Amino acid sequence: MNTGMSIIVRTITRLVYGLTLVFGFYVIMHGHLTPGGGFQGGAVVASAFALLLVAFGAAGIKGRLNHHLLQTLEEIGALAFLALGFVGIGTAFFYNLLAGSGSLLFGQLVADAQLLPLSNPGVFNAGGTLPLMNWAVGLKVMTGIAAVVIVMLIGARKEETE
Amino acid sequence: MRKAVILVAFLFVGAFLLLAATSMRPFGEPSFADMDDYFIANTQVEVAANNAVTAVVFDYRGFDTLGEATVLFAAVVGVLALFRKLREDEV
Numbered sequence: 001m002n003t004g005m006s007i008i009v010r011t012i013t014r015l016v017y018g019l020t021l022v023f024g025f026y027v028i029m030h031g032h033l034t035p036g037g038g039f040q041g042g043a044v045v046a047s048a049f050a051l052l053l054v055a056f057g058a059a060g061i062k063g064r065l066n067h068h069l070l071q072t073l074e075e076i077g078a079l080a081f082l083a084l085g086f087v088g089i090g091t092a093f094f095y096n097l098l099a100g101s102g103s104l105l106f107g108q109l110v111a112d113a114q115l116l117p118l119s120n121p122g123v124f125n126a127g128g129t130l131p132l133m134n135w136a137v138g139l140k141v142m143t144g145i146a147a148v149v150i151v152m153l154i155g156a157r158k159e160e161t162e
Numbered sequence: 163m164r165k166a167v168i169l170v171a172f173l174f175v176g177a178f179l180l181l182a183a184t185s186m187r188p189f190g191e192p193s194f195a196d197m198d199d200y201f202i203a204n205t206q207v208e209v210a211a212n213n214a215v216t217a218v219v220f221d222y223r224g225f226d227t228l229g230e231a232t233v234l235f236a237a238v239v240g241v242l243a244l245f246r247k248l249r250e251d252e253v
Contacts, residue, residue, distance in 0.1 A: 033212050033213055034212075035215070037213070037219065038220075081228070082228070093225060094221065094225060096221045127211040127217075128211075128221075129221075130216055130217065134216070140235075144235070144237075148237070151245045152241065155244075
């Protein structure tokens with residue numbers, strides 16, 4: 001039966017799990033400034049879920065991660081991404097309407113040597129629809145991969161006990 | 163005999179790779195760099211993002227990313243459908 005791994009693995013998982021989640025969400029959140037983005041950060045977060053699953057077994061996630069909820073969240077992410085693509089449909093599909101528009105939501109201009117000589121290269125509130133799309137894709141990837149891992153584990157366990 | 167054939171095949175492919183390596187163009191000088199130069203020059207002004215790769219993926223080539231997301235969605239739905247069938251047989 002699949003009841004998880006040794007106490008060493010479980011202790012290390014308890015230590016690393018939160019850090020992995022924080023790092024994954026950081027990669028998603030800063031996708032328009034630093035290397036990474038929605039796909040990469042989502043995969044990191046999903047790897048944290050997979051680690052939890054491997055270390056504690058199916059009993060460890062019972063009642064916390066439910067693949068019906070994850071599936072719904074994945075569909076919400078996909079629809080949000082599509083909707084953000086339609087935001088700029090007045091000009092073109094996937095036109096970045098918010099970038100540099102001065103709006104409160106990610107509307108600032110990023111540092112540019114000619115444009116803004118004294119501005120901060122790490123200004124977070126920039127990029128227009130880019131950060132929003134990063135969040136949509138990140139949600140989609142993390143919940144999609146987590147749902148796949150959970151469902152495959154359940155299927156494998158059912159086969160084992162047959 | 164088998165090992166000799168593998169060795170000959172290995173040397174043959176290796177020779178071709180070496181031949182190709184000698185006639186490669188120098189690193190960092192692609193033959194068509196118009197799009198690259200455009201992205202490097204205009205990303206910060208047009209998209210207001212420092213990460214030019216994300217700007218290309220989500221803005222300039224957003225339609226391509228939509229296809230990628232669709233591939234992931236299809237993969238997830240396929241796996242869920244496959245294992246759901248298994249579970250219904252059990253219960």
